[in-house]
Amino acid sequence: MKFLIFAFFGGVHLLSLCSGKAICKNGISKRTFEEIKEEIASCGDVAKAIINLAVYGKAQNRSYERLALLVVTSFDELQRRASEARGKIVVYNQPYINYSRTVQYRTQGAVEAAKVGALASLIRSVASFSIYSPHTGIQEYQDGVPKIPTACITVEDAEMMSRMASHGIKIVIQLKMGAKTYPDTDSFNTVAEITGSKYPEQVVLVSGHLDSWDVGQGAMDDGGGAFISWEALSLIKDLGLRPKRTLRLVLWTAEEQGGVGAFQYYQLHKVNISNYSLVMESDAGTFLPTGLQFTGSEKARAIMEEVMSLLQPLNITQVLSHGEGTDINFWIQAGVPGASLLDDLYKYFFFHHSHGDTMTVMDPKQMNVAAAVWAVVSYVVADMEEMLPRS
Numbered sequence: 001m002k003f004l005i006f007a008f009f010g011g012v013h014l015l016s017l018c019s020g021k022a023i024c025k026n027g028i029s030k031r032t033f034e035e036i037k038e039e040i041a042s043c044g045d046v047a048k049a050i051i052n053l054a055v056y057g058k059a060q061n062r063s064y065e066r067l068a069l070l071v072v073t074s075f076d077e078l079q080r081r082a083s084e085a086r087g088k089i090v091v092y093n094q095p096y097i098n099y100s101r102t103v104q105y106r107t108q109g110a111v112e113a114a115k116v117g118a119l120a121s122l123i124r125s126v127a128s129f130s131i132y133s134p135h136t137g138i139q140e141y142q143d144g145v146p147k148i149p150t151a152c153i154t155v156e157d158a159e160m161m162s163r164m165a166s167h168g169i170k171i172v173i174q175l176k177m178g179a180k181t182y183p184d185t186d187s188f189n190t191v192a193e194i195t196g197s198k199y200p201e202q203v204v205l206v207s208g209h210l211d212s213w214d215v216g217q218g219a220m221d222d223g224g225g226a227f228i229s230w231e232a233l234s235l236i237k238d239l240g241l242r243p244k245r246t247l248r249l250v251l252w253t254a255e256e257q258g259g260v261g262a263f264q265y266y267q268l269h270k271v272n273i274s275n276y277s278l279v280m281e282s283d284a285g286t287f288l289p290t291g292l293q294f295t296g297s298e299k300a301r302a303i304m305e306e307v308m309s310l311l312q313p314l315n316i317t318q319v320l321s322h323g324e325g326t327d328i329n330f331w332i333q334a335g336v337p338g339a340s341l342l343d344d345l346y347k348y349f350f351f352h353h354s355h356g357d358t359m360t361v362m363d364p365k366q367m368n369v370a371a372a373v374w375a376v377v378s379y380v381v382a383d384m385e386e387m388l389p390r391s
């Protein structure tokens, strides 16, 4: 009954648009059915105009086109086809070049799609290999640009949609997404240290992050980095050693959410920055290491090369450039020497931020070697008479 009344009012409203006259008062029609039929007939021209526009005219196929998505392989292609993106879901099927290059599509894809009027974006997982595995990760919005929904899809689905689109097949996708942003809550960095015997105020910091992405267990990213850092202190303790400088372990919280724990630690501790000799982070897997990546002065690099020569028995002596890590970059940018573990990255982006990041990926023998490298470097630098020179 309610439905019938509603339908009736709806009809009245439409008729009033055609005739320009109000025909009902207090919800009760005073018109006869004949009069109503006349009203409807007066809309004939409007109906014809709509039919011509929708079925034969300029608007023909428009709702279908709007529904179908647009597949592009690059931001350049999106720019070239910007006029086709309005009102659509944009799918990025960018090839994997390397992580730092390709991850731009995940971090910026929604912003770039929204700028050309897209309603949502889907991003091919940033992964060097896939067995139908979606890989998630951080993504950014920009002030003044609509915050459209965005999600990662598998490499396989992105490629399939790309093939379908290239054959002229229209693809329609219904997005059902359950992602939510919850209010911030308290979380903590975990800190442990072996206090220095001679220069306790001076610090060598060794670290990994405790949090992981919402898929997988985070065994590789960054359980491995966290646990070889812990192991470095355990090995030194087992051997009854105590370096001159404090060897501090930090297991960062909320790295994946944007280096939140690291930023807080930096704000609290930067007052003592002049007493930080070296900051270290392992956050690119603990597969078989081949050396260190290091950022610091030439003098400091020469010292690090000597330190690494102690690892000749393991043939792990390389000191490359670009020592870095989300959690230690605050210190490195402020001039503190920084080191990260250089290991075999071959498999890292197979599993990164996917359900595949589990203990199955981890190899105890490779972790033994990674922990040995980590412990030798952190202990020797902490035990040297002088801090690493900054210039």
Ligand SMILES: *[C@@H]1O[C@H](CO)[C@@H](O)[C@H](O)[C@H]1NC(C)=O
Binding pocket: 060, 061
């Ligand atoms: C509308 O779609 C039909 C079916 O795909 C197609 O044959 C027709 O050419 C399209 N019309 C325009 C104007 O694109």
Ligand SMILES: *[C@@H]1O[C@H](CO)[C@@H](O)[C@H](O)[C@H]1NC(C)=O
Binding pocket: 097, 098, 100, 101
């Ligand atoms: C990633 O690829 C780009 C483009 O080929 C290149 O310029 C850049 O140096 C590469 N980065 C790394 C870390 O290999």
Ligand SMILES: *[C@@H]1O[C@H](CO)[C@@H](O)[C@H](O)[C@H]1NC(C)=O
Binding pocket: 201, 268, 269, 271, 272
């Ligand atoms: C800074 O170092 C001094 C000793 O040099 C120490 O007493 C103080 O607790 C340190 N501050 C922080 C925030 O670590």
Ligand SMILES: *[C@@H]1O[C@H](CO)[C@@H](O)[C@H](O)[C@H]1NC(C)=O
Binding pocket: 199, 200, 201, 202, 271, 272, 273, 274, 275
């Ligand atoms: C750095 O450590 C030295 C002793 O090793 C201490 O005298 C000095 O106060 C410390 N500086 C800061 C900023 O904590």
Ligand SMILES: *[C@@H]1O[C@H](CO)[C@@H](O)[C@H](O)[C@H]1NC(C)=O
Binding pocket: 290, 315, 316
């Ligand atoms: C030692 O390591 C280097 C560089 O990682 C590698 O090229 C070389 O083959 C290794 N030598 C042995 C004996 O394993």
